[in-house]
Amino acid sequence: MLKDITLGQYFPVESVLHRMDPRFKIIEIMLFIVILFAGDSFWILALGTVFVLLAQCLSNIPMKMIWKSIKPILPILALTALLNLLFIDDGDVLFQWKILKITQGGITTSLFMMIRIVLLIIGSSLLTYTTSPILLTDAIESLMSPLKKIKFPVHEMAMMMSIALRFIPTLLEETDKIMSAQKARGATLDNGKLIDRVKALIPIMIPLFVSAFRRAEELATAMECRCYRGGEGRTRLRRLKAQARDYIGFVVCMLFLAASVTINILVK
Amino acid sequence: MKSLSILETEDLTYTYSAGTPFEKTAVDHVNLSIEKNAMIGVIGHTGSGKSTLMQHFNGLLRPTSGKVLLDGQDIWADKKRLRDVRFRVGLVFQYPEYQLFEETVYKDISFGPKNMGLSDAQIKERVLETAEMIGLSEELLKRSPFALSGGQKRRAAIAGVMAMRPEILILDEPCAGLDPKGRDKLLRRICEYQKKTQSTVLLVSHSMEDVAEYTQKLLVMNKSKLFCYDDTAAVFRRTEELSAMGLRIPQIAGVMHTLRQKGYALPEDIYTVEQARDAILTLLRKGGAAAC
Ligand SMILES: Nc1ncnc2c1ncn2[C@@H]1O[C@H](COP(=O)(O)OP(=O)(O)OP(=O)(O)O)[C@@H](O)[C@H]1O
Numbered sequence A: 001m002l003k004d005i006t007l008g009q010y011f012p013v014e015s016v017l018h019r020m021d022p023r024f025k026i027i028e029i030m031l032f033i034v035i036l037f038a039g040d041s042f043w044i045l046a047l048g049t050v051f052v053l054l055a056q057c058l059s060n061i062p063m064k065m066i067w068k069s070i071k072p073i074l075p076i077l078a079l080t081a082l083l084n085l086l087f088i089d090d091g092d093v094l095f096q097w098k099i100l101k102i103t104q105g106g107i108t109t110s111l112f113m114m115i116r117i118v119l120l121i122i123g124s125s126l127l128t129y130t131t132s133p134i135l136l137t138d139a140i141e142s143l144m145s146p147l148k149k150i151k152f153p154v155h156e157m158a159m160m161m162s163i164a165l166r167f168i169p170t171l172l173e174e175t176d177k178i179m180s181a182q183k184a185r186g187a188t189l190d191n192g193k194l195i196d197r198v199k200a201l202i203p204i205m206i207p208l209f210v211s212a213f214r215r216a217e218e219l220a221t222a223m224e225c226r227c228y229r230g231g232e233g234r235t236r237l238r239r240l241k242a243q244a245r246d247y248i249g250f251v252v253c254m255l256f257l258a259a260s261v262t263i264n265i266l267v268k
Numbered sequence B: 001m002k003s004l005s006i007l008e009t010e011d012l013t014y015t016y017s018a019g020t021p022f023e024k025t026a027v028d029h030v031n032l033s034i035e036k037n038a039m040i041g042v043i044g045h046t047g048s049g050k051s052t053l054m055q056h057f058n059g060l061l062r063p064t065s066g067k068v069l070l071d072g073q074d075i076w077a078d079k080k081r082l083r084d085v086r087f088r089v090g091l092v093f094q095y096p097e098y099q100l101f102e103e104t105v106y107k108d109i110s111f112g113p114k115n116m117g118l119s120d121a122q123i124k125e126r127v128l129e130t131a132e133m134i135g136l137s138e139e140l141l142k143r144s145p146f147a148l149s150g151g152q153k154r155r156a157a158i159a160g161v162m163a164m165r166p167e168i169l170i171l172d173e174p175c176a177g178l179d180p181k182g183r184d185k186l187l188r189r190i191c192e193y194q195k196k197t198q199s200t201v202l203l204v205s206h207s208m209e210d211v212a213e214y215t216q217k218l219l220v221m222n223k224s225k226l227f228c229y230d231d232t233a234a235v236f237r238r239t240e241e242l243s244a245m246g247l248r249i250p251q252i253a254g255v256m257h258t259l260r261q262k263g264y265a266l267p268e269d270i271y272t273v274e275q276a277r278d279a280i281l282t283l284l285r286k287g288g289a290a291a292c
C-alpha cells in the first residue's frame, strides 16, 4: 500500500529522544552533519557511529525501523560505491581489465562514502522518527524567527509546511482509495506500454486533483471562519521549552564536535 | 446446500500495518458461504471490519491468512485472473462519486465495460440499460459528471459498476448522505436491479430499517469477527445480543415487541411499517374494539 512508504515517518514510542526539544534536535543533527562532512578520516566515521548508536539507544526505536530507513537508498548507495570504485585512480592498482581499473584509493573512498551516507540517513531518520511533523515545523518556525526582521514570512512558510505535512497522509489515503475504486472497475495500472500506463493515470489523477482542490477550499473557508489572520500575536498550544536534558544533549554534541576537530587536526 | 453458494471464505484474516505500533486486525477468522441470487445486508458497529471484509471479496485486499473462494476457486491462486474476479464481483465504495473522472457521464459509466473488452454496441446497450435502471435520464448522460447534483453523481458512480453486470454487487453504504426520499428510491432501484439480473447484492448499511425492508439475509460483523450470517428475521430475534454490540432492531420492531408484552396477540417477526400496519389492522378486525 502507498501508505507504507516511510516519509521520514514519526514512530510514536516513549523515549528521552522523543521528549527532547525539537529545536535542539535540529541543531544537533546539523552539528552531526558538519562533523561527518568536515573530516575525511575513518576516525570521523567511528565517531559518527558512536554518536548514532548513542542516539539510537536513547530513542527506543527498534533496529528494524532503522533498517527500513536505509533500505530505500540501497540502490543509490550501490551506485555511489560502484562509481567511486571505478573512477577513482589513486594508489596501488589492484585489478585491471581493459580500461577498468580498481585501485586501493577507490576501495577506501567508496567504503568511506557508503558509511558516511548510511550514517547521515540513520541520523536524520532518528530525528524524524522521534519528532512529530507538527513539532518539527514548530521548531523550524522558532529557529527561523530571527528572519522576521528582514520581512521574511516565517510564520506563513511554517503554516504552509504544516498544512502540506498534515495532508500528505490524507492524500495518500485518498490515492489508495481512488486506485482501489478504479481497480474495482477493471483499471490496470501496472502493465502495458508506457503510453498506456500514462493513460491509466488519468482515472486516478483527475479525481485526486478534484478532491485536493475541494479540500483546499474547505480548509481555507474553515480557517477564515475561525478568523485566521497570520502569526501576529498568536499564542501556541504547545510551547517549546528547553529543559535540563536538552542542555545536556547539547553539551554532549559539542563534545563530539570538539572530538572531531581534534581528530581532524591530529590526522593532518 | 453447497452447490448454491458462489462466494466462500475460509478463516479469512486481515491485519492492517502488521508489525508496527498501528497494527490492527480488522477481519478475524471469518468463515462464510454466500449464495447466488440473494439480497444480503451487512451490518455492524462502526469499525467492525465491514469495509475491510468487502474489499477481500473482489481481491483488492490480499488476506493475511485464509482464503476467498469464488465458485470454489481461490481468487489468489492465479494473479492474472484477478481482473476477471473484479468483473465478476463489483464493488462500489463509500462515497463513490469521488471516483468520477470522464468528460461525460456516459463515458464514465462505460469505463468498466470498456475495460472488460466489450464492443461499442454492447457497451452502449449496457450503459443505456443501466442508466434507465438507476434512474439517470439520457439527457444527463451527455453532461459532465462534475455538473451533477450529489445524488445524481452517486447514481452515476453506482451505474459505473452495475454496467459491468457483476454476479455479485457489493455496495458500501450507498445511501450515506442522501435524503430519506433519495435513499428509498435508490434502494428500491438496487432491489429491482437485483431481481432483474438474478445476481447477489451485498448491501452494507447502518440503517436497520433499510436492511429490514430490503434484504432477506443479514451478515453481522462485531469487533472484526463474524457474529452471524442468517435470515434477517432470525437475526432480529436476537435483540439483546444486537444491542450489546451497539446495534438495535428497527424501531417498529421495538414497538411491536412492547405491544406483545402488553398482551396483544401480534405475530413475531415484524420488521417493517407495512407489515406492522397490516398485523394491527388484522388484529383490530378480528377482536374489534374489545381487543383494545
Ligand atoms: N487503511 C487502514 N489502515 C489501518 N487501519 C485501518 C485501515 N482501514 C481500516 N482500518 C481499521 O480497521 C478496522 C475496520 O475498519 P473498516 O473500515 O473495515 O470498518 P467498517 O466496519 O467499514 O466501519 P464503518 O461502518 O465506519 O465504515 C477499524 O478499526 C479501522 O480503524
Ligand SMILES: [Mg+2]
Pocket (backbone or CB within 6 Å): B050, B051, B052, B094, B172
Ligand atoms: Mg466502512
